[in-house]
Amino acid sequence: MLPSAIAGLGLGLSLIIAIGAQNLFVLRQGVRREYALTVAAVCAVSDAILIVLGVSGLGLVLHTAPWAIDVVRWAGALFLAGYAVLAARRAMRPTGSALTVVAETATATTAAAVILTCLALTWLNPHVYLDTVFLLGSVASTHGDARWWFAAGAVVASFLWFFGLALGARWLGGWLATPRAWRILDGVIAVVMLALAVSLVLPR
Template sequence: MPAPLHGLLTGLALIVAIGSQNVFVLRQGLRRQHVLAVVVVCTLSDMVLISAGAGGLGLLVEQEPQLVHVVRWAGAAFLVGYALLAARRALRPTGESLETGTVSDRGGGVVRVSLAALALTWLNPHVYLDTVLLLGSVAATHGTGRWAFALGAIAGSALWFSALGFGARGLGGLLSGPRAWRVLDGLVAVTMLVVAVMLLTGG
């Protein structure tokens, strides 16, 4: 599989998983409040984090080529672990759904909304595992093509946040109940397992 497409699929598999950041972007889109600012903040944050992972771990593998096998298996292990978590959420839902109009997410100016988006991104410890460590390790297995992989992952981030924010009116109805999130988690689990297998087989 070409590195950019591999990056796109892997990035989407991680980003699409339900989380407070996704729900926040969707809520802002439903309210049509500073959607562009939120999408830009989330996308640029992912771009910085993914680039840091691809650059740092990629450089390490270039210096120590024998690490590529360790990185490949570590990346696959992370993907399988995340797939199992997504499958568990799909089979045993927590009841989480899209709820608009909560007190904690009431309006605010563009600065306040942008700061909230930054906090939901950078103060979440899982984001560093997802972007820097996991995507960085998978990117490193592509050698000199790691930046093409990173661009694919960044494109996936931009596509997803844009779809959530600007397509919220259409997606809001689809994602308004727990059942939709269960289906989404199921798709995420399958995608992650497929990407893990491809990583191990060099596909």
């Protein structure tokens, strides 16, 4: 049981620790100190749901309907491209009044808007399905009766990573307290998001 849980933890961390739409959004909200823990919770709980679905066998069902992944792939590409445009607009603003680090009590963006964006970045990202539902589900099936221990390890990995990223990002506030630094960060986010969008629609 314990070896399966450790295996799930290791694989979960190896899949989730990468530059992606989710991580960039959590990082940005963490640095801004704007609903960072809420975003981390949404990402971690979403991952947990997808992991459970994958281990329960949904991955095998979806494998017989590849069109579903294509729909999510194109929807995700459009959303990421739109988010890239918004980030690029923030990066090109002549003033930085909207880019300074906000206090925890500030409401520069509504909680509903942040949560909806986070949900879209998670559930419209086909890589999330490939990693959690298909890959983790497939590997978990090799652990037999201990597959749920494997799933538990992967879920713990998601919670550790997202909450660690959200809390750790706050330490970057000192370096990102100037409008110029925020414009650079948003520029990087725009480039990465656009690259991810393009990668989703390229022929495989």
